[in-house]
Amino acid sequence: MKKHISHVVIIGWICSVVLGLHGCSNADELLGITEVIKEAEHLAGTDLVLANTEFAFDLLAKIHQQQPNENIFISPFSISLALSMTLNGAEGKTQLAMANTLKLDLISLDEANQTYAKLRKSLQVLDTKVELSIANSLWLRQGVTFKPDFLERNQNFFGTKVAALDFDQPQSVGIINRWVSQNTNKNIPKIIDSISPQMVMLIINAIHFKGRWSKEFDxxxxxxxxxxxxxxxxxxxxxxxxxxxxxxxxxxxxxxxxxxxxxxxxxxxxxxxxxxxxxxxxxxxxxxxxxxxxxxxxxxxxxxxxxPRLKFTYEASLNRVLKVLGMEVAFAPNIANFGGIRPVPPNLFITEVKHKSFVEVNEEGAEAAAxxxxxxxxxxxxxxxxxxxxxxxxxxxxxxxxxxxxxxxxxxxxxxxx
CATH class of the missing domain: 2.30.39.10 (Alpha-1-antitrypsin, domain 1)
Known part of the structure; x- marks a missing residue:
């Protein structure tokens, strides 16, 4: 019997944002900030942060090897987040390969999820000169059955928006692109041109940053x-x-x-x-x-x-890099095991991990949509x-x-x- 195959696409984004923290006006707020600092310092020593740092430098080195002497700009945190969301649906050798690539092989999935939830919360509390926003979404093909546990974990730990769309309708492309545009301050107005008949899920992470220098350049x-x-x-x-x-x-x-x-x-x-x-x-x-x-x-x-002043965009498919880093099985149509996302058959596999970014560095500060x-x-x-x-x-x-x-x-x- 012919085996049915569907696929998953993962996209990571960075761009600009408008979000800030109001100044503290009373003792309760000051106490709250103190607790935030303590929690952040605790997170700095967690296995997840250490794993993300190791993955970031592995990723940067491999991208440079494949694109020698070219400008590179990535958000390793965005890429780690998107892949970790997907990891929650991987099983067997696929889960092991992804965990090894992300340096999460010595961390339980529950521990990684809980730490990500705390990290996302901590990163939302910055100051009036620094703006940071993190958004995640899962776009599902209407009529396809997905395991509730996978969806709930993404919602609970990653704050993920989950939406089912009729992928056969042209307006679905516009809905997804509008979400991307809204969550990138309109710096990235479009991510997809069309949806293939085989696509069953689209996973998108967006991290946006804007900061003013403590001491601006004249x-x-x-x-x-x-x-x-x-x-x-x-x-x-x-x-x-x-x-x-x-x-x-x-x-x-x-x-x-x-x-x-x-x-x-x-x-x-x-x-x-x-x-x-x-x-x-x-x-x-x-x-x-x-x-x-x-x-x-x-x-x-x-x-x-x-x-020097800088302003440029960067876009890359990370498939080759992630395969070299050990995730090849996740891209193999007949071998990948994402049984945690939906019942199999049909098999799910990753067809593309795409990353796009924007950075501007000037006298006032920096704006950025491993x-x-x-x-x-x-x-x-x-x-x-x-x-x-x-x-x-x-x-x-x-x-x-x-x-x-x-x-x-x-x-x-x-x-x-x-």
């Missing part, structure tokens, strides 16, 4: 400067300048600085490899242990900073540093309270689109 100091491209060429780019005291560290072949947003809970970490170090090599050797060690060595130091090495420190601490970001660099936006990596990008050539 626009009058922005100047056109040369940015060193790969090879011998240079490109004139608008370079923003400021001076002050920053969290800074100089390693054996790089410099890193933290530029904070708002009250400092969220910051952008900029890694500038030395002029004789290729950014690609730096990305290949970057891992969770290196990250943790370097961030712990940051210290306040007076210095001068020059950073080996073994030996660390050799400098023998003495300089009295002042100069960080001229005029060659390829890495930047990471982290929530410092929970130590969650929200966004990361590798810039080989600064661009300002639009």
């Amino acid at each position: 626009k009058s100091k922005t100047r056109e400067k040369d940015f060193q491209l790969l090879g011998e060429g240079t490109k004139r780019v608008p370079m923003m300048h400021q001076s002050g005291k920053y969290l800074y560290y100089s390693g054996s072949n790089f410099q890193v600085i933290n530029l904070p947003y708002g009250s400092g809970r969220i910051g952008m970490y900029i890694f500038l490899p030395n002029s004789d170090t290729f950014l690609g090599d730096f990305l290949t050797n970057l891992n969770a242990d290196n990250w943790k060690g370097w961030i712990s060595k940051l210290h306040k130091l007076e210095g001068d900073v020059a950073l 080996a073994t090495s030996v660390e050799i420190g400098v023998t003495s601490i300089p009295q002042k540093f100069s960080l001229m970001v005029n060659r390829p660099f890495l930047f990471v936006i982290q929530d410092n309270w929970t130590q969650t990596l929200l966004f990361m990008g590798a810039v080989f050539e600064p661009v300002i689109e639009g």
Whole structure:
């Protein structure tokens, strides 16, 4: 008998947002914020956050290998969320492969779900200069039976909107696209052009961020400067300048600085490899242990900073990357086991994991719609540093309270689109 096959599509998005926290007006609110801080600090040490960090750097390295010397901008947190939502419906070898890829193999599914629920709640409480929003949705083919437990877990732990649509009707495409547009502040007006007859479910995650620098760059100091491209060429780019005291560290072949947003809970970490170090090599050797060690060595130091303006979109199918990282079985039509989503047969399998992002870095702040090495420190601490970001660099936006990596990008050539 011919085996029936249906499929699942997963999409991760990042863009811009408008959301904030009002200032505290009384002792009860102050007490509430204190509890939020305690909870965030607890989350920072959880196995889930550590797993997400490890997955983020694995993902970034593999994307760079497949797209060498190209600008990259992703939200590893968005991708982890979307895949973890799907993981709740995986069984057998498929569940094991996905858990291993996400570094969740030593964490129970219940523990991961509960920690995600707490993490999502913690990340909603920021400050008046930092806006962050996370939205999830499941779009189901009308008339197809899905297991209630799968839907309930996504609703309870991930705050997921669940909606059944007649996928054969053209207006279903518009309904889904409008939800995406509304949850990306209209920066991403369309995600799908059509729905195939085999599609039974669409899983969408959206994470949106907008933050103002704690200390904004003075626009009058922005100047056109040369940015060193790969090879011998240079490109004139608008370079923003400021001076002050920053969290800074100089390693054996790089410099890193933290530029904070708002009250400092969220910051952008900029890694500038030395002029004789290729950014690609730096990305290949970057891992969770290196990250943790370097961030712990940051210290306040007076210095001068020059950073190029940025504005670009990024879009990629993550199928190849996730297969290389160990998730190949989840994409195999006759092997994948998503029996936790709906009764089988017919089989479910993932046909595409798609990620699209937008980032803008300017004088006011940023708006955004993932080996073994030996660390050799400098023998003495300089009295002042100069960080001229005029060659390829890495930047990471982290929530410092929970130590969650929200966004990361590798810039080989600064661009300002639009």
